[in-house]
Amino acid sequence: MPNYNRSSDGTIESAFVALSDPTRRAVIQxxxxxxxxxxxxxxxxxxxxPSFTQHLGVLESAGLIVSKxxxxxxxxxxxxxxxxxxxxxxxxxxxxxxxxxxxMQAHLENVTKDNSNE
Amino acid sequence: MPNYNRSSDGTIESAFVALSDPTRRAVIQxxxxxxxxxxxxxxxxxxxxPSFTQHLGVLESAGLIVSKxxxxxxxxxxxxxxxxxxxxxxxxxxxxxxxxxxxMQAHLENVTKDNSNE
Numbered sequence: 001m002p003n004y005n006r007s008s009d010g011t012i013e014s015a016f017v018a019l020s021d022p023t024r025r026a027v028i029q030x031x032x033x034x035x036x037x038x039x040x041x042x043x044x045x046x047x048x049x050p051s052f053t054q055h056l057g058v059l060e061s062a063g064l065i066v067s068k069x070x071x072x073x074x075x076x077x078x079x080x081x082x083x084x085x086x087x088x089x090x091x092x093x094x095x096x097x098x099x100x101x102x103x104m105q106a107h108l109e110n111v112t113k114d115n116s117n118e
Numbered sequence: 119m120p121n122y123n124r125s126s127d128g129t130i131e132s133a134f135v136a137l138s139d140p141t142r143r144a145v146i147q148x149x150x151x152x153x154x155x156x157x158x159x160x161x162x163x164x165x166x167x168p169s170f171t172q173h174l175g176v177l178e179s180a181g182l183i184v185s186k187x188x189x190x191x192x193x194x195x196x197x198x199x200x201x202x203x204x205x206x207x208x209x210x211x212x213x214x215x216x217x218x219x220x221x222m223q224a225h226l227e228n229v230t231k232d233n234s235n236e
Contacts, residue, residue, distance in 0.1 A: 013140060019208075020138040022131060032211035034218050083212040087205050093150035094201040100152050 011062075015086045018062035023047070023055050028078065031065060035077040038067075129180075133204045136180035141165070141173050146196065149183060153195040156185075 018024050027041055042052045056076060059065040063082040067074050136142050145159055160170045174194060177183040181200040185192050 012143070016134060016137040016143070019134040020131075025130070025134070028211055032214040032218075034215075078211070078215045080212045080215050083208045087208045087212070090201045090205045090208075093146055093196070094198045094205070096150040097152075097196045097198050100150075 012086065012089050014058075014062035015064060015082055018058050018064055019086065021055065021058075023052070024059050024064075027055065027059060027076075028064060028083075031076060031078040035075050037073045037075055039073075041076060130204065130207050132176075132180035133182060133200055136176050136182055137204065139173065139176075141170070142177050142182075145173065145177060145194075146182060146201075149194060149196040153193050155191045155193055157191075159194060 019028075023045060026045075030036060030041055030044075038049075038053065038056065041056070042049055045052055056065065056067070060067060060076075063079055065076050066079050067076045069075075137146075141163060144163075148154060148159055148162075156167075156171065156174065159174070160167055163170055174183065174185070178185060178194075181197055183194050184197050185194045187193075
């Protein structure tokens with residue numbers, strides 16, 4: 001999407017801060033169905049437009065969404081790469097834990113086997 | 119881990135709020151290498167212990183870590199299931215977006231083929 005505006009710092013820090021708010025998660029949920037204009041996105045929220053666009057700004061700074069002007073309308077879209085980066089952070093720590101757990105389990109099985117062979 | 123204390127609401131809301139703080143992410147990173155006591159975890163942080171244990175409380179309420187008392191020591195451990203829940207939330211929205219993108223691409227290819235056959 002070369003025409004999309006990407007003014008993002010794209011860090012894990014900013015991604016998780018952005019994801020910690022229910023309005024911003026609802027925007028991600030809405031955009032997972034496809035791109036939408038700011039007013040389409042704002043529709044379901046009982047929120048003043050400036051507050052809502054501030055939420056969009058946090059999502060865009062985090063790199064989770066991208067946006068472009070189309071005439072007088074701003075169209076927003078999901079940036080799947082940023083979601084994948086956050087997934088990768090979580091998966092890396094979960095896998096490290098699980099691998100350690102598997103190694104411990106294998107070690108215990110070996111100890112049990114050795115003891116029963118004695 | 120039946121002896122671990124699980125006083126968690128385990129929501130996506132509380133997981134992402136917990137993950138939005140750098141100290142709490144550092145705790146997750148440390149625990150991915152294996153269980154640790156509160157004082158072992160607190161060691162690297164220039165932070166008063168009550169503030170640090172508050173961070174552990176947020177992680178435990180979110181279900182991301184579990185803890186148990188062992189004598190006078192509290193041992194913390196990662197709860198991989200909660201990390202996986204957050205991963206699943208992100209993956210579901212990313213995949214929905216990607217599937218929509220693939221369908222759109224396939225549709226455009228069909229339109230191009232039809233036009234070149236006319």
